[in-house]
Amino acid sequence: MTLLEAFLLPLLLVIAILVVAFRDLLSSVITLSVFSTVLAIIYIIHQAPDVALAEVVIGSGLMTAVYIAVISKIRTYRQTHKRGEKE
Amino acid sequence: MKVFLTAIILAFTGGALFVNLGSIPDSFLLSHTASRFYREAVVTETGALNTVSAILYDFRAFDSLGESTVIFATVSGIVLLLSRKTLPVSSAGLSLIVKRTFGILTPFVFLLSVYIILHGHLSPGGGFQGGVLLAVITIIFCIIYGSSFDLSRYPPQRKTLIETTGALLFLGVGIIGIALTGSFLGNPSAWRGVPGTLPSAGSIVPINLGVGLKVGAGLAIIFYSMIQKTLKRQ
Numbered sequence: 001m002t003l004l005e006a007f008l009l010p011l012l013l014v015i016a017i018l019v020v021a022f023r024d025l026l027s028s029v030i031t032l033s034v035f036s037t038v039l040a041i042i043y044i045i046h047q048a049p050d051v052a053l054a055e056v057v058i059g060s061g062l063m064t065a066v067y068i069a070v071i072s073k074i075r076t077y078r079q080t081h082k083r084g085e086k087e
Numbered sequence: 088m089k090v091f092l093t094a095i096i097l098a099f100t101g102g103a104l105f106v107n108l109g110s111i112p113d114s115f116l117l118s119h120t121a122s123r124f125y126r127e128a129v130v131t132e133t134g135a136l137n138t139v140s141a142i143l144y145d146f147r148a149f150d151s152l153g154e155s156t157v158i159f160a161t162v163s164g165i166v167l168l169l170s171r172k173t174l175p176v177s178s179a180g181l182s183l184i185v186k187r188t189f190g191i192l193t194p195f196v197f198l199l200s201v202y203i204i205l206h207g208h209l210s211p212g213g214g215f216q217g218g219v220l221l222a223v224i225t226i227i228f229c230i231i232y233g234s235s236f237d238l239s240r241y242p243p244q245r246k247t248l249i250e251t252t253g254a255l256l257f258l259g260v261g262i263i264g265i266a267l268t269g270s271f272l273g274n275p276s277a278w279r280g281v282p283g284t285l286p287s288a289g290s291i292v293p294i295n296l297g298v299g300l301k302v303g304a305g306l307a308i309i310f311y312s313m314i315q316k317t318l319k320r321q
Contacts, residue, residue, distance in 0.1 A: 049211035050139045057219045065226045069313045
């Protein structure tokens with residue numbers, strides 16, 4: 001276990017706990033993207049560049065965009081719902 | 088109490104997994120059975136230098152065909168659920184600085200994705216990773232320039248055409264394999280070339296291209312049909 005790995009693995013654990021602990025969904029999704037980036041660095045240390053490439057592109061790129069689109073969709077739905085109740 | 092029980096169960100499961108994975112001897116993992124065959128035969132049998140790509144698109148190409156069928160089913164389901172005949176009235180996009188910056192940056196994203204797809208048999212990467220990078224271009228268009236820009240440049244019909252072309256390319260290479268080698272998705276030795284050069288590795292390059300087009304267009308369709316009505320309200 002290299003020094004970098006000994007630093008990154010506990011960091012990964014802390015980020016994973018933070019992802020679950022956040023109440024705000026947007027903060028949680030952004031922390032999940034940071035999780036994917038750190039995980040990709042660990043994959044590169046373990047000499048798996050294929051998996052690291054897939055993890056960076058999908059985990060921290062595509063999935064973040066999809067999750068944020070879904071979150072904004074949920075928020076607009078909730079706003080219209082509240083407005084319908086008031087009227 | 089419930090939290091305590093859950094913590095105990097999770098700790099036991101994690102410990103059991105750790106002990107089980109730790110008790111596999113290292114010699115068993117690398118020196119016997121299929122893994123040794125892959126290490127020794129990958130260059131002579133396929134002509135590809137990237138072992139992962141050779142396993143995915145040559146030895147286990149039928150599994151990859153199944154995976155792309157899963158993506159096709161996902162795209163069909165999401166489009167069926169989300170897309171309606173509405174005119175997407177999106178936002179005007181972000182500020183001028185962001186638009187100009189990404190106007191310079193986006194061609195290089197495209198170049199990188201084409202590089203990853205076409206060099207899948209030589210360097211890390213392959214059809215799947217490059218295809219997802221192709222889909223990122225649609226995300227850039229939808230978020231930075233607004234989804235009506237994406238509609239005017241790359242309408243969903245053209246994306247569907249690209250996706251179908253990728254799937255048919257994959258299947259066509261498989262059927263050519265029947266004609267030339269006698270087995271579905273077989274790697275014809277006439278196409279193999281010199282290992283290490285770009286036109287080598289037989290059927291892996293067209294399969295990579297097909298998977299890249301299919302994954303890129305499919306994920307782009309998914310994201311576009313999700314963002315389509317999201318940005319309408321702004």
